[in-house]
Amino acid sequence: MLTDSLSGLPTPCLLVDAEKMQANIQAMNAQLGRLDVPLRPHLKTCKNIEIAQAMLAGHPGGVTVSTLAEADYFFSHGIQDLLYAVGIAPGKLTAVAQRLEAGMNISIILDQEATAEAVVKAARQHGCRYRVLLEIDADGARAGFKADAATLPDTALKLDAGGVEVAGIMVHAGGSYACCSQQAIIDMAETERRSAVTAAERLRSLGLACPEVSIGSTPTALRATALAGVTEVRAGVYVFQDLVMAGLGVCSESDIALSVMTEVIGHRPATGEVLVDAGWMALSRDRGTASQRRDRGYGLVRDLHGGDLGELIVRATNQEHGIVSQADGGKVDLADFPVGRRLRILPNHACATAAQHTHFWLTLPDAVPRRLERCMGW
Ligand SMILES: Cc1ncc(COP(=O)(O)O)c(C=O)c1O
The missing domain is CATH 3.20.20.10 (Alanine racemase)
Structure with missing residues (x-):
């Protein structure tokens, strides 16, 4: 559902x-x-x-x-x-x-x-x-x-x-x-x-x-x-928690309530990387985990339900492109990430990522996601 x-x-x-x-x-x-x-x-x-x-x-x-x-x-x-x-x-x-x-x-x-x-x-x-x-x-x-x-x-x-x-x-x-x-x-x-x-x-x-x-x-x-x-x-x-808070040990990654849903739009076979339609416009430029024990690039990649995919991170971003890699530099099995597959990205800093968006979709099991507006600007 x-x-x-x-x-x-x-x-x-x-x-x-x-x-x-x-x-x-x-x-x-x-x-x-x-x-x-x-x-x-x-x-x-x-x-x-x-x-x-x-x-x-x-x-x-x-x-x-x-x-x-x-x-x-x-x-x-x-x-x-x-x-x-x-x-x-x-x-x-x-x-x-x-x-x-x-x-x-x-x-x-x-x-x-x-x-x-x-x-x-x-x-x-x-x-x-x-x-x-x-x-x-x-x-x-x-x-x-x-x-x-x-x-x-x-x-x-x-x-x-x-x-x-x-x-x-x-x-x-x-x-x-x-x-x-x-x-x-x-x-x-x-x-x-x-x-x-x-x-x-x-x-x-x-x-x-x-x-x-x-x-x-x-x-x-x-x-x-x-x-x-x-x-x-x-x-x-x-309220949302994020990867920086998880890196500090004040929550766990499974507590993070905020994510950016994205879709696979292409592959980079030479490097074994996946392209998604979430770049820095959707994720922010926040690199808060860069100084932590585990650097998560621009976010940690999960499956559509939030399930674990290992250390798959958004290594680099352009405005509307994210490049998904293995954190250790190994190649991603591209067959697992066909074009059109949907994924979630957990944010480094929830405030910064949310600030890129005019609205959320509030999800509950067995319910249609509900749109919530966010106040923008100064
Ligand atoms: C003045 C002030 N108070 C409280 C907070 C809340 O801190 P946190 O985002 O860690 O919950 C912030 C966050 O930047 C802040 O600037």
Whole structure:
């Protein structure tokens, strides 16, 4: 039944296995239940309201977004409490003010004194009260004040004096993606927690309430052992999982709910390789497994049902072509891959692969796949 309905879909296309997705949601909920901290899911991975609602079940209802387009899309579907978790560009402050005016409960983040000055100025100009979380850098991976930076209290006081609500602290330990062992991820989770709590305590010692202490990435959320002082966890990619997460050991390959369905379009007999109609447009250029123990090229190839085909990977891509090879350089038995055979490709990074597509096909056994739209753009 599923085979018939899948063979009717145009390729390349994005499939979400609804059962695996639900199991991933349950695994995260069970972990956060043990840690007794609620989830503010990051919706940049799914960019779809139905999946967001499944992620939100049992949690307070606040979400994290990575674009104002996501904020608008989810607000239009009834989600009120949104954390826009990319350092705010001063050029977007008017757009944020308009959304506050429209009743959206949107919080922004910053990690620069200069940005704080721009926020204070824009608050005066628009007569609005921005809500800000200060971003802390736990691991040197991207952005944020150091938890002990002298500029942190100065910036917080400047915002407060300028009529801006200093709502709290946020940290994203993106460095967890480069961890080489389970213990390293556990340690990173504790570093993430400690830097957030330390920074929050510094703000509280100034007399600022700092109610929110927000942390999270999928690896640290799944491996944290205690989250004392943390008020919420943000995680997003866990909903689908991917090869990078499997390479880190925080899920197994059989947990990956997202795949790109593709069709064989030709052969390269000289090299024993197969051509498919999923290139970097369908898979993304993400090479997140390149630095891991097992490099999966642009994705790991499975059969149409997700069954194991060994170490068959997409070695190279053009815009609309993928070249499928044996990972060890051996020749593929081309007779097993006739033109027209359909395959699935598991993604390196689910967020990047999904971002190439306007919609998913949600699959359940014995049901016709259901089309789910994704919000696009900025
Ligand atoms: C600020 C922020 N919070 C949370 C997350 C969620 O992390 P993950 O995708 O590992 O679940 C991300 C992901 O990039 C992020 O940038």
